Amino acid sequence: MTSTIPSSVHASVQQPPLLEIDQLSTHFDTISGTVRSVNGVSYSLRAGETLGVVGESGCGKSVTALSIMRLIPMPPGRFAGGAIRYKGVDLLKLSEKEMRKIRGNRISMVFQDPMSSLNPVMTIGVQIAETIMLHQKLGKKEALARATDMLRLVQIAEPERRVNEYPYQLSGGMRQRVMIAMALACNPEVLIADEPTTALDVTIQAQIIELLKNLQAKLGMGVIMITHDLGVVAETCDRVVVMYAGRKVEEASTEELFERPVHPYTRALMASMPAMNAAVEGRLLEIPGIVAASHELARGCAFAGRCSYAVERCRQETPVLMEAAQGHSVACFRWREIAQQAAPQDDLVGAHS
Amino acid sequence: MKPEREYLQAPLLDVRNLKKHYITPGGMFGKPGRVVQAVEDVSFSLAKGETLSLVGESGCGKTTTGKSVLRLIEPTAGSITMDGEELVGLSAEKMRLRRQDMQIIFQDPYASLNPRMRAGDIVAEPMRNFRAKNGGGKESENDKLAWLFSKVGLRPDAMKKYAYEFSGGQRQRLGIARALSLNPKLIVCDEPVSALDVSVQAQVINLLMDLQQEFGIAYLFVAHDLAVVRHISHRVAVMYLGKIVELADRDTLFARPQHPYTQILLSAVPQPNPKVKATRQILRGDPPSPANPPAGCRFHTRCPQAQPVCKEQVPALTVRSDGHLVACHVQ
Numbered sequence: 001m002t003s004t005i006p007s008s009v010h011a012s013v014q015q016p017p018l019l020e021i022d023q024l025s026t027h028f029d030t031i032s033g034t035v036r037s038v039n040g041v042s043y044s045l046r047a048g049e050t051l052g053v054v055g056e057s058g059c060g061k062s063v064t065a066l067s068i069m070r071l072i073p074m075p076p077g078r079f080a081g082g083a084i085r086y087k088g089v090d091l092l093k094l095s096e097k098e099m100r101k102i103r104g105n106r107i108s109m110v111f112q113d114p115m116s117s118l119n120p121v122m123t124i125g126v127q128i129a130e131t132i133m134l135h136q137k138l139g140k141k142e143a144l145a146r147a148t149d150m151l152r153l154v155q156i157a158e159p160e161r162r163v164n165e166y167p168y169q170l171s172g173g174m175r176q177r178v179m180i181a182m183a184l185a186c187n188p189e190v191l192i193a194d195e196p197t198t199a200l201d202v203t204i205q206a207q208i209i210e211l212l213k214n215l216q217a218k219l220g221m222g223v224i225m226i227t228h229d230l231g232v233v234a235e236t237c238d239r240v241v242v243m244y245a246g247r248k249v250e251e252a253s254t255e256e257l258f259e260r261p262v263h264p265y266t267r268a269l270m271a272s273m274p275a276m277n278a279a280v281e282g283r284l285l286e287i288p289g290i291v292a293a294s295h296e297l298a299r300g301c302a303f304a305g306r307c308s309y310a311v312e313r314c315r316q317e318t319p320v321l322m323e324a325a326q327g328h329s330v331a332c333f334r335w336r337e338i339a340q341q342a343a344p345q346d347d348l349v350g351a352h353s
Numbered sequence: 354m355k356p357e358r359e360y361l362q363a364p365l366l367d368v369r370n371l372k373k374h375y376i377t378p379g380g381m382f383g384k385p386g387r388v389v390q391a392v393e394d395v396s397f398s399l400a401k402g403e404t405l406s407l408v409g410e411s412g413c414g415k416t417t418t419g420k421s422v423l424r425l426i427e428p429t430a431g432s433i434t435m436d437g438e439e440l441v442g443l444s445a446e447k448m449r450l451r452r453q454d455m456q457i458i459f460q461d462p463y464a465s466l467n468p469r470m471r472a473g474d475i476v477a478e479p480m481r482n483f484r485a486k487n488g489g490g491k492e493s494e495n496d497k498l499a500w501l502f503s504k505v506g507l508r509p510d511a512m513k514k515y516a517y518e519f520s521g522g523q524r525q526r527l528g529i530a531r532a533l534s535l536n537p538k539l540i541v542c543d544e545p546v547s548a549l550d551v552s553v554q555a556q557v558i559n560l561l562m563d564l565q566q567e568f569g570i571a572y573l574f575v576a577h578d579l580a581v582v583r584h585i586s587h588r589v590a591v592m593y594l595g596k597i598v599e600l601a602d603r604d605t606l607f608a609r610p611q612h613p614y615t616q617i618l619l620s621a622v623p624q625p626n627p628k629v630k631a632t633r634q635i636l637r638g639d640p641p642s643p644a645n646p647p648a649g650c651r652f653h654t655r656c657p658q659a660q661p662v663c664k665e666q667v668p669a670l671t672v673r674s675d676g677h678l679v680a681c682h683v684q
Contacts, residue, residue, distance in 0.1 A: 056550040157638070171639040172411075201410035201577065203636040206621040210635055228551060231623030254627045272555035273625060274584035283559045284584065287552035290520045 016088070017044035018222050019068070019107070019190050024082035026060075026067045029075060037063040039246035040082070045190065050216065050223040052237030052254070054230065054269075058291055060246040061226045065192045068224075069109055070099050086190070105135040108183040112195035114175035118167040124151075125163030128182045135186045150181035154211060173204035177211065184215065191216075194226045209236060230273060234258060239327075242266050245291055245302035248321065252328035262324050262335040264307045301332070309334050363437065364398035365571050366422065366539055371395045371431035373417050377644065389644045391417045393595040395431075396670075401538065402569040406582040408618075409592035412643060418592070419541045419575040423455050424448055435539070453483055456532035460544035462524035466516040473512030476501055476530045483535060501530045505560060522553035529560065533568075541573045546581060558585060579622050583607055591615045594643055594651040597670060600678040611679045614652050650682065658683045 026038040038060040045051050053061045066072050068084055070091060084091045086107065091099065111117045119127055128150055129143035138146065144163065151159035154177040167175055176196060183191055193212065197205035213236060216223055225236055233240055233254065240257045242250040242265065250263040261267045271285035289306045301307070304314040313333055321329040324339065332338070372393055377386035392414040399405050407415040420426040422433055424440060433440040440451060456479075459465040466475055477498055484494075502509055505526040516524060525545060532540050542561065546554040562585060564570060576582050582589060583603060590600040591612065599612040610616045620633040636655055641647055647654045653663035662682050670680040 056552060173639055202579070202621045203410060203618060204639070205623075206633060206635055207637075209623070229623065230625040234625050234627040234629075235623045258625065258627050269551060270625065272552050274555075274558070274580040275625075283562070284555040286556045286559060288556075290522065290553065 017085075018047045018087065019045040019224075020083075020085040021064065021068070022083045022085065024064065024067060024084060025080040026063050026072060026077060027080040028077050036080075036246050038067065041243070041246070041248050042082075043241045043248065043251065045222045045224055047189065047222050048216070048220045049239065050225055050237045052233040052240040053224060053226045053243060054228065054233055054240060055243035056228060056291065058245075059243040061243050062194055064243075065109065065194050065224065065226055068107065068190075068192060069103055070094075070096075071103075101135070104131055104183075104188075105186045106188055107190040107192065108186070108188045109192040109194060110176070110179045110183050110196045112198050114172065114179045114199070115167060117179060118175060120167055123164050123166055124170070124178045128163075128178070128185050131182055131185045146185065147181070150185050151178070153184070153215070154178070154181045156181075171204075172200055173207060176200060176204075176208055180208075180211065180215070184219065184221075187219065187221075189221055190224070191221050192224045192226070195228070196225075197232065198227070198229070205232075212236065230258075230270060242269075247302065247331065248329075249303070249332070250328075250330045251321075252325075256325065256328050260325070260328075260339065262328075262330045262339045263332050264309050264334075264338060265303050267338070268306075268308075309338060365401045365403075365436060366399040366573070367432075367434045368398065368418075368422060369396050369432040369434075371418065371421055371433065372429045373414070373421055373426060374429045387644045389642075390595050390646060391643055392421065392428075393646075395592075395595075395597055397590055397597065397600060399539070399571050399573060401571055402565060403588070404565065404572040404574050404586045406574040406576060406586040406589045407592055408576060408579060408582050408589060410577065410618075410640060412594075412640060413592040414595040414643070415575045415577075415592050416543055419543050419573055420457075422539075422573060423452060423457055423541060425457070450483075453479075453535045454538045455541070456535065456537040456539070457541040457543060458525070458528045458532050458545045461548055462521060462528050463516065465528060466524060468516050470515070471512065472507075472514050472516070472519070472527055473498055475516070475527060476512075476534055479531060479534045497534065501534055504533065504564070505530045506556075520553075521549050522556055525549060525557050526560065529557075529564070533564065536568070537570060539571045539573065541575070543575045544577070545574075547576065547578060554581070561585065579619065591618065594640060594646050596651060596680065597678075598652065598680050600670070601676070605675055605677055609675070609677075611673065611677055611684045612652075612681050613656050613658050613684065617657075650680075 021041060021043050024038055024041050025036065028035040028037055041060065041064055043051065055061045068091065079092050086102065125144050125147045128147035129140065132138055132143040132146050133140065148159045148163045151162055156162050156174060156177055170178065197208050200208060209232065227233060237254050239253050240251065241248055242263065244265050250266050257266065261270060268285060268287045272287055274284060287306050299318060300315040301319050304310040307314065319331045319333050321331045322335065324330045324335055373391045375389040375391055377389060395418055397405060407418055409415050417426055421428045428441060431441065435451065435455065440448065443451065477494055480494055480497065498512065499509055502511060507523060507526055519527065546557050549557060558581065565572065574585060586603045588601065589603050589606045590597045591614065592598065593614050599606065599615045607619065610619050617634050617636050634657060638655060641654060649665050650663040650668050653659040656663065660683055666682065668680045668682045670678045673679055
């Protein structure tokens with residue numbers, strides 16, 4: 001992290017980050033212009049930590065993750081700048097062959113929709129074993145035995161039978177467990193979970209969150225949890241990055257962020273959610289308008305058009321990240337005034353019980 | 354909550370013992386397929402201007418129930434009365450006329466808008482379908498259209514656009530304008546906000562609540578997001594494997610859930626507050642298949658409080674002291 005506030009200073013200076021995204025820009029060239037899906041984003045992940053990345057559709061949270069995995073289709077995509085350092089090595093500079101040794105092995109990913117990410121004509125055992133055979137040079141028999149162990153690890157009942165089944169024979173929750181088993185099969189140091197519970201029912205979501213937490217405690221990998229659900233963030237993450245229109249707008253520890261959100265977007269996001277445990281009457285806070293298409297973003301803060309605090313300066317200049325408190329950075333010119341005010345959800349609905 | 358709501362008046366909609374069974378495509382050699390009991394013996398009523406939510410997990414029958422009320426899905430058995438008139442068994446033409454009072458908003462606003470029609474035509478189509486009956490010419494239609502667009506917060510120039518030119522939230526506004534165009538008494542809202550981002554979701558929820566205040570429309574609100582349900586509902590029915598297991602006033606249900614399934618469902622929702630430590634019962638396993646529901650209480654295979662009686666007898670939905678309806682032997 002060079003030009004931004006190093007947000008990780010508070011926790012452990014001595015421990016270098018496991019994964020460091022430094023001023024990453026991932027752009028897509030389309031007929032209607034260049035789409036700056038990720039526009040100078042920096043964040044880092046330490047071993048054993050869970051980092052939440054929050055934002056709405058199109059904010060660039062998934063494109064950042066796919067950039068880490070080097071899974072961006074090129075063209076139309078391209079890396080327009082920045083670096084992604086895994087233990088000091090810039091992943092963007094690796095050849096495809098070198099990258100293949102890291103992808104799925106040291107850094108792996110769980111996707112939102114388990115059905116479309118599993119091969120429908122291969123048994124789940126073979127799909128898990130494939131990864132193990134490729135990266136760990138094991139024979140098929142050992143790899144299949146390892147696959148059965150992995151299914152047991154993710155608490156699938158009767159793993160010996162399930163290992164020979166096809167994806168269609170499993171429920172949505174079980175398929176997501178298989179995806180997690182596959183991602184963890186080579187004991188990675190970084191697990192990227194992209195909306196891992198969004199397609200699941202709430203009781204199944206609770207199972208998967210519980211499973212991910214237990215596995216992390218057991219295996220100690222760093223987790224990047226990409227989600228739009230602030231409830232999932234509050235429950236699982238140590239630190240949170242909030243993204244809007246391709247930029248990081250706020251970063252803080254989870255407790256700090258929920259207690260003292262200072263970016264107007266973060267505050268509006270929290271206040272616009274209906275609350276589960278407070279009787280709410282009347283209207284929800286609305287964020288007016290919609291996200292501007294990212295090839296239309298001109299100068300100024302991307303949120304200015306929807307922001308109730310916006311002033312002329314916000315439309316002219318793009319705010320850089322400033323340190324609002326130790327380990328808490330925010331990209332807003334008016335954060336000081338905003339921080340003086342009560343949390344937005346207090347004004348609206350009374351604090352959560 | 355609108356305290357002036359009159360419980361005692363005759364309900365707008367009354368659903369009694371609704372059943373919907375599907376036969377799966379048969380086995381080999383002409384063997385009949387299995388019967389899937391998607392909705393099994395569901396009863397509820399809905400007052401004018403009231404919101405009743407149907408909640409539950411995928412496959413619990415909530416959407417099938419919602420669509421059966423409009424007979425978009427033909428019920429296998431049961432009775433549905435709207436304003437005292439029985440809908441089951443009405444001829445297609447009579448049912449078509451009845452649907453002027455009963456509209457629906459779908460989950461996927463894109464799939465439910467014709468991509469070849471302009472937004473103005475999409476919203477005006479219900480009025481044109483019933484113009485003969487409603488009277489009114491082209492001018493009154495145009496006035497109504499302008500009024501509808503402003504009601505749902507779309508600019509008048511949006512009438513000339515096609516569906517792909519709108520964002521998700523705007524498309525859902527179009528779907529709402531279309532549903533409003535015939536001044537319905539009831540709108541079935543089938544997961545109307547679950548495809549939308551949080552910030553846009555709030556806009557659509559506010560719009561639905563404002564319209565209810567203004568026009569006294571009743572909503573049958575089908576959703577899986579319990580926070581949204583808590584915000585918008587007057588009463589809530591919880592479904593599990595085709596049956597209602599609990600039905601109560603919103604505040605009663607969320608404050609004192611009685612059925613073990615409701616308790617687990619509510620506790621499973623992650624709280625956006627890192628200081629609240631989750632105290633939750635994790636439900637093991639997946640719901641059983643509705644093609645082969647467990648005997649007795651359908652929840653007994655996963656219920657932490659199950660007793661021997663639960664395996665044998667189907668619990669009836671009975672009234673508890675606080676006016677709560679619960680189907681459970683134990684609670």
